[in-house]
Amino acid sequence: MSPILLGFLGSLAAGSMTAAGALPVLFGRQPGRAFRDLSLGFAAGVMLAASFFSLILPALDAAGEDFAGAIPPAIVCTAILLGMGAVHLMNEALPHEHFRSGREGPEAAALRRIWLFVIAIAIHNFPEGLAVGVGFGAEGFEGGLPLAIGIGLQNAPEGLAVAVALLGEGYSRLRAFAWAGATGMVEPLGGLLGAGVVWVSEPLLPWGLAFAAGAMLYVISHEIIPETHRAGHQKLATTGLAVGLVVMLFLDVWLGA
Template identity: 60%
Template sequence: MILWGFLASLGAGLMTGVGALPVLFGREITRRTNDMMLGFAAGVMISASFFSLILPGIEEGEAIYGTTVAAALLAATGIALGALAVAGINRWVPHEHFVTGPEGADPGALSKLWLFILAITIHNFPEGMAVGIGFGGGDVTNGMSLATGIGLQNAPEGLAVAVALRGQGYGRLRSVWYATLTGLVEPIGGLIGVAAVSVSVYVLPVGLTFAAGAMLFIISHEIIPETHRHGHQNRATTGLLVGLILMMFLDVTLG
């Protein structure tokens, strides 16, 4: 399961580089298309959070502790802890968003390149951890569903990163390479997630909902506000619904 979790999160992370490949051929995307793609990514993550993380986390909690109330309280705790963890990282780790600018502790202390990389790392690490935790419970279908969905949403994210780096003056190859590197943090998160859950079955309910809380914080704090900033909220909402429905379908059919 540890090997499965690592390889699946690696595959999902590499989709960031696959999504960035059009930059090599000079393809430009409009702001409204970019917002729709980010909306799609948000929809995939919302659906994955509930269908592949929160609901299985509650089911595991019921199986371990024997009561629905205990499972629900454990899920609530995991969601809150996951959101607080990413909020803390967002507050204290210096990084820079493509539109809102620098955030975190003394962002001026690092180069713009590393600020960009750290910003994307904050986004990608919980996703890789979610894939690893999905495999850590021994459920290959749930892990594959998560890996597929997160890989799908990583492709438009990788393109958005590469296009933004091109806008900052980086060459095409470097833009694709750096976008790919930002996705390679996912197998690290996947390895940590699957290893932690494999140590003790009692970690699984909290681990699943922790990963969900981390992703939900990112969706609300970063992705959705970004897609609504330029007046393309209708397209962004359409993308979100398409992503949510697609991930739901994948989860139900693969599971």
């Protein structure tokens, strides 16, 4: 199986975990905000570990094979900043605040915040898919599998958070589940792009790895951590982050060995 197809299928499987995480809303089980913040903290930890151990360190190794001295870290640092900048531009450029029209007032403002969160999840799923695709494109099944599993694990609490947020705004259980699942379907597009780019052009490998890492780091800082701290559950969220980080580290070493 070609690395490009592997990247697409791996990111599709990881993105599908968003829908799997939203399944409880179909059966009337809605976890409390504390549990959701704990779960999102876990997601942040997984992404943080994946950024460094599965993307940045391999990017440094790949750049070091062609260059010496200060050039490899300079390439990686530049690509990280480019990845962070790209997600920032997506966040700023996409007209996502007014998803549907509504009357002015607290209700309308709340709805805009909900949909800002929903579409923010969809936006940051793209670099997650990109990371999985780059992993498969760079090192085949062995390199992409830990990323696909890790990203899939952290997609589940994100899907649940989106579905519960929509339920709170009066959406039916089926529609909330469907929209939550739809946010994960952005990932196969990123996976296809990432796998294709690094597979076709080997010199772009360190750039692709570090770019994907930077994109995920931006999402962690700009979206996930602030969301987990809004309701005063910082300790739970930090605990989740710690667990997610060590789980992803273990998976990366164990499955990549």
